[in-house]
Amino acid sequence: MDILVPVDGSDCSFRALEFAADMARRYEADLHVVHFSDAETDATDEIVNRAQNVLDAQGVDAVPEVTTDVDLEFRPGDKVGDDILELVTDYGYDHVVMGHHGSGTIERAILGSAAETVLRSERVPITVIP
Incomplete structure (x- = not known):
C-alpha cells in the first residue's frame, strides 16, 4: 500500500501525518x-523539517518532498486538491491522509478546500483528520 500525506504547515496536517505514519507502520505501507x-x-524548509521530525519520531523511513510547480494565486485549496489528485493518478497511491481546517461555508466558497476536492472526487480512499 502507498499512502500520500500532503502537509501545509498547519497543526491538523501534522496530526494527519502522525496518523498516517502510524498507519504505514501497522500495515507495512510506504508513506x-x-x-x-x-x-x-x-x-x-521549516515545514519539511517538522515533517521529517515527525517521521523520525514515528520510525518511518520517508523523506518529505516539496512541489513548487503550482500556482496558488486563486482558490489555492481547489488547486492543491487537483494537484493531489494528479499525484494519485500519476503514482497510483492507494490512500490519502489529509488534515482539514474545518473552514466554514464562506471560507470554502472563497478559498476552496483541498481535502474536500479530494474527497468529492471519489478517486481514492481518503482519511480526513481534523
Missing part, C-alpha cells in the same frame, strides 16, 4: 509526504 508551495522559502 509519501508532500508539501505544495509556489516558492521554496524559510517557511517551506
